[in-house]
Amino acid sequence: MAALIYPPKPRPGDRVAVVSPSAGLPAIFPHVYELGLRRLREEFGLQPVEYPTTRIMGADPRERARDLTAAFADPSITAVLATVGGDDLITVTPYLDDEVLQANPKPYFGYSDNTNVLNHLHRLGMVSYHGGSVLVHLGRPGTLHPLTADSLRAALFGSDWYDLSPAPQWGDEPNDWNDPDCLADEPVMFPGTGWHWQGPARVVEGRTWGGNLEVLHWLLAADRVAPAESLHGSVLLIETSEELPPAVEVYRMLRNLGERGLLAGFPAALIGRAKAWEFGRRLTPPEKAAYAQQQRAAVSRAFAEYAPDAVLVFDVDFGHTDPQLIIPYGGLARVDPLARRISVRY
Structure with a gap:
């Protein structure tokens, strides 16, 4: 695979874009959104810049x-952060100006x-970052989760290798x-269970x-x-959403990736x-x-059928749970079963 470009990083004091290319939930939950913006300013030293559709639900794609x-396109903007997810961004990307982005x-x-x-x-040759929601993670009730904050800070401002850590609580x-009062209370947390490793004891490094x-x-x-x-040769990242897809659908979706010829090419998956x-x-x-065990079994089944020699690491905190570790998308990752270590290069 051709090398992807790591874009230049922002510095404290820089202007960063805050956009809602998916759902415009800042319009519905301004109290959560404003908390996220305040933390972006006060804890990361960045100046958020909103765009016309950032606080609009149902804006035209x-x-x-x-x-x-x-x-x-704005030369004064040094990074771009999405406010939250949604379900229709697939209708937006066809209208992006790829020449401007590249x-x-x-x-x-x-x-x-x-x-x-x-x-x-990724298809344009650019490394991006999986994670960093202004509402969900910067606007977390109570306090920022320390693992989220440390990972996001390293991804925003650093370019070195970074060791991911299993969450002691999740x-x-x-x-x-x-409920606007919810922002005062820490979310319910549970004891960490560590990562679950599966597959051969060999180190994998890839994008x-x-x-x-x-x-x-x-x-x-x-x-x-x-x-x-x-x-x-890529390290596959997969996580599932708050829609809680059943295990049989998780298996079928991965089976389709297998039939497409994708799964066999991934030497490791997080x-x-x-x-x-x-x-x-x-x-x-x-x-x-x-439910979690059924999902693990579904993933294991699909890889056993299409990529039996892949290294699998389950329960990595980078999806729809708390905390959220930032992972470079198209950037380098090193998966080491021998040392039980996952490192990413920001």
């Missing part, structure tokens, strides 16, 4: 693409539905944003690709994924900790544990 293109590479931070943009930038039961599994499936259907051979609770599906602790 062409207008959202115009804002995102403008953020890259001529003005900048670090882009987002996750979930932002997999559309991460994949798009959560997937967020506070209710509909990352992947993201939210459901969105990857949409991208495959829309034929917006690079040819399988160009992704061979699998995000499965979110197993949502306001509409309040699973009990035993139900949550069963």
